[in-house]
Amino acid sequence: MSSEQPKVYLEVIKQINHIINEDQLASGDKLPSERELSDRLDVGRSSVREALRALELLDLIETRRGEGTFIKPFGSYRLVEILLSFLLKDENARKDLTETRRIVELEALKLACERITDDSVQKLNxxxxxxxxxWSHGDLPVEEDYLFHKTIVEASHNRLLLNLWVSLVEYNKVAIERSLKREGRMNLALSEHEEIYEALKKRNQKAATAAMRRHLENSRF
Structure with a gap:
């Protein structure tokens, strides 16, 4: 993949998005025809066709045979994932990603303290x-660590926060393993998870937030 390709994708998305805003289109609405997009964007029909194909792969639009092209409900948040795959190649962007994850997770935790169900508390346990x-058998519980955090974000009952969190963490699962492999870290991580769990079980937002903040700082994702 050439280094120019991401820029092309972003430019196409920006132009289509401008038209969507200009025409006040919403989910389920039909996009202008290839010919009209070609005229308005001042590009060839083949370029428009390629752009629409790219947007369809990103799960942002769908083409219905004989009907045209329609805007899909923005449910999968694939765009966030695609952009993050490029971001992770940059050191400064990785720092931004870590910071953003911390913000998203702490806000989700605050909501979880109000909204968590007994079933979710049981799942965390x-x-x-x-x-x-x-860990007692010498295996690193990377998946359990990931699912512990994911369950907390799910307990916020905010789908957008969950999709953002998954997009931020899914691409960087290797960071979880790297963190847990540090000497002495695994025992401390389990203890920190226990502290977060106990605070959540009591719906104690202050204690849960303080415990999660310490945990994320110590994890050094």
Missing amino acids: ELLTKAKDE
Whole structure:
């Protein structure tokens, strides 16, 4: 993939987005025809066709045979994932990603303290137990660590926060493993998870937030 390609994709998305805003189109609405887009963007029909194909791959639009091209409900947040895959190649962007993850996770945790169900509390307890069991056998519980945090964000019952968090963390699961492999880190991480769990179980926002902030700082993702 050439280094220019991401810029082309972003430019196309920007231009289509401008037309969507200009025409006040919403999810489910039909986009202008290829010919009209070609005229308005001042590019060839083949370029418009390639742009629409790219946007379809990003799950932002869908083409219905004999009907035209329509805007899809923005549910999968694929665009965030695509952009992050480029961001992770840059050192400064990785620092931004870590900072953004911390902000998203702490805000989700605050909501979770108000909205978490007993089932989610039970799930956190089970993940903690499984993680301890795996570690006692010398295995690094990377997946349990990931799911512990994901369960907390899910408990916020805010779908956009969850999609943002998954996009921020999914591409960087290797960072979780790298963090847990540091000498003495695994035992401390389990203890920190226990502290977060106990505070969440009591719906104690202040204690849970303080424990999560310490945990994320110590994790050095």
